[in-house]
Amino acid sequence: MLGPGIAIIVAILAIIAFFVFLYYFPFGLWIRAQAAGVHLGIFTLVRMRLMGVPPSVIVDALVMARKAGLNVTDTQLQSQYLSGGHIDNVTLALIAAQRAQIPLQWERACAVDLAGRNPQEAVQMSVNPKVIETPIFQGVAKDGIQLNVKARVTVRAAIDRYVGGAGEATVIARVGEGVVAAIGSSDTYKEVLENPDHISKTVLAKGLDAGTAFEIVSIDIADVDVGRNVGADLQTAQAEADRRVAQAKAAERQYAALAQEQEMKAQTQAMRAKVVEAEALVPAAQAEAFRAGHLGIMDFYRMQNVLADTDMRNSISQSGSGPSSTPPPIAPSS
Numbered sequence: 001m002l003g004p005g006i007a008i009i010v011a012i013l014a015i016i017a018f019f020v021f022l023y024y025f026p027f028g029l030w031i032r033a034q035a036a037g038v039h040l041g042i043f044t045l046v047r048m049r050l051m052g053v054p055p056s057v058i059v060d061a062l063v064m065a066r067k068a069g070l071n072v073t074d075t076q077l078q079s080q081y082l083s084g085g086h087i088d089n090v091t092l093a094l095i096a097a098q099r100a101q102i103p104l105q106w107e108r109a110c111a112v113d114l115a116g117r118n119p120q121e122a123v124q125m126s127v128n129p130k131v132i133e134t135p136i137f138q139g140v141a142k143d144g145i146q147l148n149v150k151a152r153v154t155v156r157a158a159i160d161r162y163v164g165g166a167g168e169a170t171v172i173a174r175v176g177e178g179v180v181a182a183i184g185s186s187d188t189y190k191e192v193l194e195n196p197d198h199i200s201k202t203v204l205a206k207g208l209d210a211g212t213a214f215e216i217v218s219i220d221i222a223d224v225d226v227g228r229n230v231g232a233d234l235q236t237a238q239a240e241a242d243r244r245v246a247q248a249k250a251a252e253r254q255y256a257a258l259a260q261e262q263e264m265k266a267q268t269q270a271m272r273a274k275v276v277e278a279e280a281l282v283p284a285a286q287a288e289a290f291r292a293g294h295l296g297i298m299d300f301y302r303m304q305n306v307l308a309d310t311d312m313r314n315s316i317s318q319s320g321s322g323p324s325s326t327p328p329p330i331a332p333s334s
Helices: 004-024 027-035 042-051 055-067 074-082 087-099 106-114 119-127 168-184 189-194 197-204 230-292 297-319
Strands: 130-133 137-140 145-157 214-229
Touching (some): 042 074, 055 074, 055 087, 074 087, 087 106, 106 119, 119 145, 137 168, 168 197, 168 214, 189 197, 197 214
Antiparallel strands (some): 130 145
């Protein structure tokens, strides 16, 4: 006979083995699948457990698909799960697409799911289009008036382009580009205020949803506000720039004139210095002429009289007064 301790250990091991057996052989889940009309063998569930696939997740998704009339196999569900997908979202998306009569294949739904997008949301957006509120777009008409425009873009998911298609940011950017171009082609801002639907028609005609995951249903202008006068601001800025250029040129001419004046003053001072230097040589030259006998005393007095007469005439012409009271020197009679 076994001792009490060994009996307890054997009992514990038996219980553990029983739960391990039930873990790998989920008879309760197998019975539930059979009752729901999903005929899966018990060894199929065991194989799922050994592959690391939760049998309950596969059975639940398979039951939903079969009840909805979808022809989905457990192999497809296991493959999607092992690929990292969300089989619940894929199954619900297929059921919603079937109810809404939207053509959606299993492969397409799996591709959307593996691309990081929710296929169920794509189907819902195909049934109920989504409204995207755009930021304020600023455009300038030909008359220079700025307009601030806000729009609402109604989009529907294009499931055939949902994989690899651009998102909402691209749609908003393209709509903004079209709005600014439509405003810029208007002659005056009044045309845009009178016919805001002209912007919508112009933008829709450009096919902005090409290459995106959406189909643009409509573009509605929600608000149009008049901004600043860009043309007048540019003209004011240009006038200010011209004024500064003119001031710079005037200052340049002024400095050039001052430099020329200073140069002329310097030249005048140099000439005066030369004259003073030359005048300083005159007495020495006269003395040398006296010593050499080239100049007599009478010649000297006559020269002084000529100089005095010249000074008197210059004084009269400058002051307009009579002759100077100081008489010129008179040469003595011979």
